Amino acid sequence: MPEVSIDLSPEHINVDALKVVKRLTDAGYQAYLVGGCVRDLLLGSHPKDFDVATDAHPEEVHELFRNSRLIGRRFKIVHVRFGRDIIEVATFRAPHSEMQTEENFSDGGMILSDNIYGTFSEDAERRDFTMNALYYDPDHDTIHDEMSGLEDLGNRQIRLIGNPDNRYREDPVRMLRAVRFKAKLGFAIEPATAEPLKRLGVLLRDIPPARLFEEVLKLFMTGHGEQSFAVLREYDLFGWLFPDANRLLDNDHAAELIRLALASTDRRIAADMPVTPAFIFAALLWQPYVEQRARLEAEGESTYIASFEAANDVVGRQLQVTSIPKRFSGPMRDIWSLQHRLPIRSGKKPEALLLHKRFRAAYDFLLLREEAGAQLDGLGEWWTRYQETSEGERDELLAPATAAAPKRPRRRRRKPVQPS
Numbered sequence: 354m355p356e357v358s359i360d361l362s363p364e365h366i367n368v369d370a371l372k373v374v375k376r377l378t379d380a381g382y383q384a385y386l387v388g389g390c391v392r393d394l395l396l397g398s399h400p401k402d403f404d405v406a407t408d409a410h411p412e413e414v415h416e417l418f419r420n421s422r423l424i425g426r427r428f429k430i431v432h433v434r435f436g437r438d439i440i441e442v443a444t445f446r447a448p449h450s451e452m453q454t455e456e457n458f459s460d461g462g463m464i465l466s467d468n469i470y471g472t473f474s475e476d477a478e479r480r481d482f483t484m485n486a487l488y489y490d491p492d493h494d495t496i497h498d499e500m501s502g503l504e505d506l507g508n509r510q511i512r513l514i515g516n517p518d519n520r521y522r523e524d525p526v527r528m529l530r531a532v533r534f535k536a537k538l539g540f541a542i543e544p545a546t547a548e549p550l551k552r553l554g555v556l557l558r559d560i561p562p563a564r565l566f567e568e569v570l571k572l573f574m575t576g577h578g579e580q581s582f583a584v585l586r587e588y589d590l591f592g593w594l595f596p597d598a599n600r601l602l603d604n605d606h607a608a609e610l611i612r613l614a615l616a617s618t619d620r621r622i623a624a625d626m627p628v629t630p631a632f633i634f635a636a637l638l639w640q641p642y643v644e645q646r647a648r649l650e651a652e653g654e655s656t657y658i659a660s661f662e663a664a665n666d667v668v669g670r671q672l673q674v675t676s677i678p679k680r681f682s683g684p685m686r687d688i689w690s691l692q693h694r695l696p697i698r699s700g701k702k703p704e705a706l707l708l709h710k711r712f713r714a715a716y717d718f719l720l721l722r723e724e725a726g727a728q729l730d731g732l733g734e735w736w737t738r739y740q741e742t743s744e745g746e747r748d749e750l751l752a753p754a755t756a757a758a759p760k761r762p763r764r765r766r767r768k769p770v771q772p773s
């Protein structure tokens with residue numbers, strides 16, 4: 354087994370993860386830190402989470418740790434809890450090629466079930482990228498590197514283990530993981546690993562919406578969203594996640610709005626400020642929403658009804674690809690609908706809007722729209738001034754109330770909209 358003595362940044366190693374490894378090895382099992390935590394430690398950065406791989410079976414791990422829980426259906430793993438930290442302990446697994454029986458694979462070659470334990474070497478082989486198949490043994494301070502991950506790490510290369518086509522077919526989400534690591538680490542995707550991406554993006558259609566939503570969060574909400582967006586587009590993968598938005602990226606600075614929203618989220622994460630998927634999804638789906646609303650208005654709907662229905666249509670279509678939990682789609686729709694109320698600069702409306710619980714997000718969104726190129730007659734600046742002005746003097750900023758415009762006659766019923 355190739356072994357290298359190495360100096361990991363020990364100050365970044367989670368002491369609880371070390372405790373887990375020690376208790377397992379004291380009990381006679383093999384146990385290593387593995388995956389992203391080893392990769393990140395070698396790169397001198399702070400790992401997000403710590404994973405342990407062992408030859409102990411889940412029930413055996415569970416017995417050793419009172420503070421542990423067995424989880425998962427497809428493949429059981431054990432969560433060992435220390436306060437708010439959770440160390441994930443997984444039993445060595447065999448690569449998927451070991452069990453290419455029909456019931457384990459869908460027609461397209463996707464893995465349906467892989468609940469089979471394996472040896473240490475098999476576990477290394479079934480991981481996605483070589484840099485993610487490094488095992489750290491804290492007792493001896495050595496790294497086991499069966500897949501030449503250290504070399505690739507040194508060359509800053511993302512390389513799939515095994516045949517790229519097969520590995521993407523087994524699990525198409527690996528394509529998004531390649532993109533994410535390129536965006537996050539600034540590494541290159543090695544040519545054979547990159548080659549199938551444009552060709553096999555279509556396989557993402559088979560991934561359940563809930564899993565794709567999780568991947569979208571990891572791409573866009575972990576500090577490198579702007580870069581993830583660029584790399585997704587580079588490999589023609591963005592459209593498999595946001596088909597409607599992708600078709601309209603060239604219209605009205607839509608791509609620029611998305612880029613700015615992601616860049617702003619990245620800055621907030623770097624500054625430890627709160628962020629929400631609602632804001633990012635509002636930007637991602639803004640252009641489809643605006644164009645659907647315009648279509649409905651052209652058919653004679655009032656702005657109010659058209660806005661409501663357009664939001665329903667756009668969200669409904671996106672839900673077929675990625676889920677968007679209601680706790681995010683609700684606020685996202687608020688951000689959109691407030692965009693229609695922000696332009697009213699007279700009467701009591703502005704004062705009331707300030708109190709809206711989504712005012713701040715809607716105002717930030719308005720500023721981004723203008724920054725992206727929307728011509729809104731200085732609206733963002735007006736709202737900035739309005740907020741900076743003391744309450745008693747705000748009236749001076751208000752436009753004189755105008756006579757209400759005559760209402761357009763409304764058509765009774767809406768024609769069914771052709772899906773475009």
Ligand code: ATP
Nearest residue numbers: 388389390401402404479480481485486524526527
């Ligand atoms: P992050 O910094 O985002 O946590 P990570 O590499 O740790 O990156 P995880 O999703 O935490 O990613 O997965 C932990 C490890 O499990 C990976 O490093 C890799 O070895 C393995 N792994 C995760 N997803 C897959 C996959 N789809 N196919 C094969 N191996 C995977």
Ligand code: MG
Nearest residue numbers: 389390401402
């Ligand atoms: Mg991880």
